[in-house]
Amino acid sequence: MMRRWFVLVVTLAVLVAGSVSPLAVGAAPQPGLNVAFWRTWARADRPVAEGRAARTWMWGPAPITNVLVEEYDEATDLEGTPAGMRFVQYFDKTRMEVTDLAGDPVNPWYVTNGLLAKELITGQLQVGHNRFRQGPPAQVPVAGDLDDPNAPTYATFAPLMRYQPLPVGMAIIQTVDRNGTVGADQSLARFGVTAAVLVAETNHTVASVFWDFMNARGTVYADGAFRDDRLFENPFYATGLPLTEAYWTTVLVAGVPKRVLVQVFERRVLTYTPDNPPGWRVEAGNVGLHYYQWRYRQLGQQPITWPFARPEEVSYYDAMYLTLVGLIHNYGPLGALLRYPALDSPSWRADVERRLIFLQDCARAMREAAPPPTLSGFHSQLMAGLNLVEQGAARIRRGLDTRDPLLLLQGLEDLGRGLEAIGAALDALPLRHEGTVTLEEGKVVA
Numbered sequence: 001m002m003r004r005w006f007v008l009v010v011t012l013a014v015l016v017a018g019s020v021s022p023l024a025v026g027a028a029p030q031p032g033l034n035v036a037f038w039r040t041w042a043r044a045d046r047p048v049a050e051g052r053a054a055r056t057w058m059w060g061p062a063p064i065t066n067v068l069v070e071e072y073d074e075a076t077d078l079e080g081t082p083a084g085m086r087f088v089q090y091f092d093k094t095r096m097e098v099t100d101l102a103g104d105p106v107n108p109w110y111v112t113n114g115l116l117a118k119e120l121i122t123g124q125l126q127v128g129h130n131r132f133r134q135g136p137p138a139q140v141p142v143a144g145d146l147d148d149p150n151a152p153t154y155a156t157f158a159p160l161m162r163y164q165p166l167p168v169g170m171a172i173i174q175t176v177d178r179n180g181t182v183g184a185d186q187s188l189a190r191f192g193v194t195a196a197v198l199v200a201e202t203n204h205t206v207a208s209v210f211w212d213f214m215n216a217r218g219t220v221y222a223d224g225a226f227r228d229d230r231l232f233e234n235p236f237y238a239t240g241l242p243l244t245e246a247y248w249t250t251v252l253v254a255g256v257p258k259r260v261l262v263q264v265f266e267r268r269v270l271t272y273t274p275d276n277p278p279g280w281r282v283e284a285g286n287v288g289l290h291y292y293q294w295r296y297r298q299l300g301q302q303p304i305t306w307p308f309a310r311p312e313e314v315s316y317y318d319a320m321y322l323t324l325v326g327l328i329h330n331y332g333p334l335g336a337l338l339r340y341p342a343l344d345s346p347s348w349r350a351d352v353e354r355r356l357i358f359l360q361d362c363a364r365a366m367r368e369a370a371p372p373p374t375l376s377g378f379h380s381q382l383m384a385g386l387n388l389v390e391q392g393a394a395r396i397r398r399g400l401d402t403r404d405p406l407l408l409l410q411g412l413e414d415l416g417r418g419l420e421a422i423g424a425a426l427d428a429l430p431l432r433h434e435g436t437v438t439l440e441e442g443k444v445v446a
Contacts, residue, residue, distance in 0.1 A: 029312065029370065031063040032319030035358070036326050037089055037096045038365040039222075040111045044231055044238075046221040053219045054279030058231075058238055060092030064289060066305045067318045073128030075099045078325060087322060088114070094238075094267060094288045098322060104333065105326035106354045108233060116291040118243060118266045120154040121161070125295065138294045143262055143271045143285050144251030149178075151251040154290070156180045157264050160244045165205045166195040172207055172261065176247040188248050191274050193261060199241050207246035207263055209272045213282040214239060223357050224364060238284075240266025312372040319369035320382070324422070327362050327389075330355050331419075338396075338412070349400065356393040359415075363390035378429055385421030388414045 033041060040059075047053035049061060067089045075086035080102035087098045094113045103110050119125055120140070124132040137158050141151035156178055163182070166172065172195060173188040195205035196212075206214070214235035219226055232238050246263035253273075261272040262285075269285035276283075295301050306317040334355040342348035363386040371379035392414025399407030 029315045029372075031066045031089065032315040032317075032369050033063065033089075033365060034067070034319050034322035034326070035362045035365040036098060036105055036111050036322060037063075038319075038368070039358075039361055040096060041091075042221045044220060047219040047226060052226055054277070055218060056280060056283040057093055058284055059094060059096075060288070063089050063091055063318075065090040065292060065303065066314050067322070069304045071127045072099060073131055075101075076103075077101050078328075089318070090292045091288045092286045093284045095291065101325055102329065105330050106358050108237075110326075113238065113267055114291075115240060115266045116287045117154070117264050117269055118240070120287070120291055120294060121158045121243065121264060123158075125299065135294075135299050138290060138298070140290045140294065141251060142264065142269050142290075143249075143260055144253050144258065145255065148252040152176055152178050152180070152247075152249050152262070154264075157244050160247070163245060165198055165203055166245055168195050168198055168205060170195050172246050172248070174245065174247050176249050176262075182247070185248065191261075193246070193272065195245075202241045202243060204242040204245055206242050207261060207272070209261070209282055210239075210246065210263055210270045211235070213270070224360065236265075239268045239270065246272075310372070310374060313375055316369055316371050316375055316379070319366060323362050323366055324426070327359065327422075330358050334359075343400070343403070352400065353397065356397050359393040360390045362386055378425055381425035381428070382422060385418045385423075385425060388418030388421060390418075392416075392418060 044058040045060070048055060048057055067087055069085050070088050071084060072086045073082075073084060075083050076099070077083040078101045080100070083101075087101075089096050095116055097112045097114055098110065099112065100110075115126065120138040123135045123137040125135055126132050137153075137155035139153050139155050140146065141148050141153055142157065144151050156176065157180075159180055160176070160182070166174075171189045172193045173184050173186055175183045175185050175188070177183075192208075194208045196208040196210075198205050214232060216231050217228060218231050220229045220231065222229070242263060242265050244264045246261050248259060248261050250257050250259055252258070258273055258275070263270050267287075269287055271283050271285060272281055273283070274281060296303055306314050306321070309317045334352070337348065337352050337355070363383070366379075366383060366386055369379070392411040395407050395411030395414060397411075399405070399411055
């Protein structure tokens with residue numbers, strides 16, 4: 001199956017016939033979401049997008065860039081071979097990453113979100129687990145309007161990483177200005193924010209309003225439905241560890257001065273604005289937008305996306321490419337589990353269930369992708385295969401619930417026919433250019 005596609009995903013086809021222009025934020029058509037990024041986004045932000053939850057975006061309404069290829073030493077290709085490049089996509093609030101293409105797509109850490117805030121305040125651009133390029137800390141306001149001349153910037157917070165933590169339980173009345181001058185304002189005690197928990201790894205405390213948010217429950221989206229659950233499986237999953245204490249400051253929001261509490265974590269910046277509506281008092285800062293501008297404008301790097309695609313096709317490849325990579329890598333473990341069923345084992349059943357849901361999500365994610373006219377025929381063929389896969393996964397799940405062997409057999413037949421249809425669609429997919437990518441002195445070359 002997918003013979004030519006396998007070659008394509010192992011050796012990413014990239015055409016670099018000159019410089020690649022930086023992508024415009026908000027450019028049309030809107031970037032697409034592959035299944036791994038779609039699932040990660042949908043859990044917290046689909047309820048916000050559909051008005052089912054009143055709380056901060058954790059990613060943003062939609063991606064602000066297409067899928068990009070970025071240098072990273074430990075990144076692997078589809079076969080697990082070191083490739084030195086990974087796939088990323090930027091949102092207002094952060095960046096999603098797939099570093100190990102050969103990884104298990106149902107693993108919660110298959111998609112990571114970068115240590116962007118840490119890079120912004122240290123100026124250390126990370127290009128490997130232990131390799132960095134030193135640049136200037138970002139002179140970008142950590143919160144509020146980008147053109148606010150008085151708001152503290154990421155560079156402001158760099159020396160504050162070395163400050164000692166507040167004792168747990170102490171009221172937070174510390175202030176900071178753009179110059180990094182730390183003060184105290186007793187009137188801020190009226191907001192009742194305290195140092196909630198000391199994180200030993202970084203020797204900083206988390207403010208109580210942020211700790212409550214990081215451990216909060218609410219409406220999430222999973223398995224094609226909305227339900228009440230923890231917003232984050234681990235309180236530090238979205239934010240990373242705290243890099244500084246929390247400080248009060250004044251920033252402009254749409255030109256209006258606001259008193260806000262700001263704390264920088266490895267992955268995010270969280271803010272607390274007491275006079276916001278209750279669901280929006282804690283918000284995630286626009287770290288993804290800030291970082292993208294710092295890396296690709298201030299530092300002058302060039303974003304690389306799908307060069308074998310026509311401009312109008314790029315957003316569709318955003319969704320399709322990594323969705324099919326994930327689908328391929330989910331089938332091996334799923335097939336092994338179904339080959340040796342352990343129907344009375346809760347762990348076996350949970351693993352099978354996760355993998356069947358992932359297959360269903362592949363169809364759900366691609367159903368929301370908008371193909372350009374040049375790929376409408378391919379999309380119809382692909383969706384015919386994905387719909388069979390979705391139907392098969394649903395039948396197997398029902399068969400496991402009812403112990404009905406006929407449903408199980410029908411489901412397996414659907415999966416097989418779906419894979420054949422997907423393979424036929426991919427064999428007929430026209431590509432404008434095929435080549436390989438290498439990295440020489442930090443540059444992507446064909």
